[in-house]
Amino acid sequence: MTNKTQNSKGERMIQRAEELDSFWAYSAKELPQDKQLLLLDNVQFIYELALAQLELKSLGVNFEVTNGLREFKLLEIKDEELLRRKLAYFKFVKGKPTDYFLIIQKNRTRSVNQYLTHWIYPYKGKFHPQMIRALMNIIGLKQGDTVLDPFIGSGTTAVEAQLLGINCVGVDVSPLCVLQSKVKTESIDVLPQILEWKEEIINRIKPSLFNLEGKTIDDVINLIPNEKVKNFYRMAKLVAISDNARRGREFSNAFLKNLELMISSVSDYVEIVRKLNLRLGEINIKAGDSRALPLKNDSIDGIVTSPPYSIALDYVSNDAHALEELGYDISQIREEFVGVRGKGQKRIELYNEDMKKSINEMFRVLKSQKYAVIIIGNATYMGEEVKTVEFIIDYAEKIGFRLVKNVDKIIFGLFNVMQKENILIFIKE
Numbered sequence: 001m002t003n004k005t006q007n008s009k010g011e012r013m014i015q016r017a018e019e020l021d022s023f024w025a026y027s028a029k030e031l032p033q034d035k036q037l038l039l040l041d042n043v044q045f046i047y048e049l050a051l052a053q054l055e056l057k058s059l060g061v062n063f064e065v066t067n068g069l070r071e072f073k074l075l076e077i078k079d080e081e082l083l084r085r086k087l088a089y090f091k092f093v094k095g096k097p098t099d100y101f102l103i104i105q106k107n108r109t110r111s112v113n114q115y116l117t118h119w120i121y122p123y124k125g126k127f128h129p130q131m132i133r134a135l136m137n138i139i140g141l142k143q144g145d146t147v148l149d150p151f152i153g154s155g156t157t158a159v160e161a162q163l164l165g166i167n168c169v170g171v172d173v174s175p176l177c178v179l180q181s182k183v184k185t186e187s188i189d190v191l192p193q194i195l196e197w198k199e200e201i202i203n204r205i206k207p208s209l210f211n212l213e214g215k216t217i218d219d220v221i222n223l224i225p226n227e228k229v230k231n232f233y234r235m236a237k238l239v240a241i242s243d244n245a246r247r248g249r250e251f252s253n254a255f256l257k258n259l260e261l262m263i264s265s266v267s268d269y270v271e272i273v274r275k276l277n278l279r280l281g282e283i284n285i286k287a288g289d290s291r292a293l294p295l296k297n298d299s300i301d302g303i304v305t306s307p308p309y310s311i312a313l314d315y316v317s318n319d320a321h322a323l324e325e326l327g328y329d330i331s332q333i334r335e336e337f338v339g340v341r342g343k344g345q346k347r348i349e350l351y352n353e354d355m356k357k358s359i360n361e362m363f364r365v366l367k368s369q370k371y372a373v374i375i376i377g378n379a380t381y382m383g384e385e386v387k388t389v390e391f392i393i394d395y396a397e398k399i400g401f402r403l404v405k406n407v408d409k410i411i412f413g414l415f416n417v418m419q420k421e422n423i424l425i426f427i428k429e
């Protein structure tokens, strides 16, 4: 076999696999009226089945799992409509689709987790959004409550809270994360203005007759008076820069393609909010430090977060090109990041100290009898396993949290440094 045929066969196989992956969660050909509670097709891991059962219990459902595991029998149910509106792991409740099932159809990517605006910017170490929705249900968060994610990253908690009508405070030390999280949750407020600026921006990207004054795309972006619209276009540029750096795609083509996709995703979001009559949560994304949160004591109804995984991922190096593009000095930024300071044993000591401060802060701002979910794993560093999970449980319990649940979760993509993580659910007593 020649290299060429081998390659095209390989490409076809990848394409087939991607097509399968993109459609398996969405088939709604017939509505199974007799199915009382049917799991979504993408639910496949033991931890997901465990979370699916926990979310049902939290929403006051008495149920029995049938032999096939994909179908649950309803024994007692308080509010059928509430279930349809909130559930994360289920496709149908008594023959009618859940909101979540309809929401995830609004997807412009090949990955089931990247629906609506979740996909915008390829950030490493993103949460699984479905799991975050389920966890918010499990810890009893309701419309109008406030959830905190002190390490908001790419904004997954913010988007999921917004969809459920839960207010969210998201904090991150990285300006790139603050920007992403804002764009994913705020662009829906300014879709018409985004469309008004589109032509002007596109004219700067293509060297053409329309660009006689020689204005650059940055010059035009800086002219945009509305901060949310400006952020949208700054993000579009960063997505294209990343596409160019990672895939070698020519910048202006990457920009035009991603801009269309971003606009379609924001339109999808606006449309699904209207169609499902969603009452959105208020989102407040702040640049800040998890070790000194800009929040009052006892002001938060729940926490869902994943701190940096000690030494598993260096967020500063990972996003260096985007941070520099935003005008930041990488060496200075590094000092404020948890998990990337120091070398060797010192790095672990500094990480542990920073995590203690962050856990103290979570405890301080959380209301009494409310829950904090921390998702964290043990990484392998210099050939040894760093026992971060045990360290966090010990310290959190020392300051007054009590661990009420510890769920093992398998992870992919970081195989050489981490194979599993733990979903730790604490209550503030």
Ligand SMILES: C[S@@+](CC[C@H](N)C(=O)[O-])C[C@H]1O[C@@H](n2cnc3c(N)ncnc32)[C@H](O)[C@@H]1O
Pocket (backbone or CB within 6 Å): 123, 125, 126, 127, 128, 150, 151, 152, 153, 154, 155, 156, 157, 171, 172, 173, 174, 177, 288, 289, 290, 291, 305, 306, 307, 308, 309, 315, 336, 337, 338, 339
């Ligand atoms: C594991 S990631 C969070 C990913 C997030 N759950 C998501 O879905 O994208 C950890 C985040 O912590 C942030 N971080 C690091 N040090 C911080 C600090 N001192 N204060 C706040 N955030 C910090 C990093 O910028 C990174 O985005």
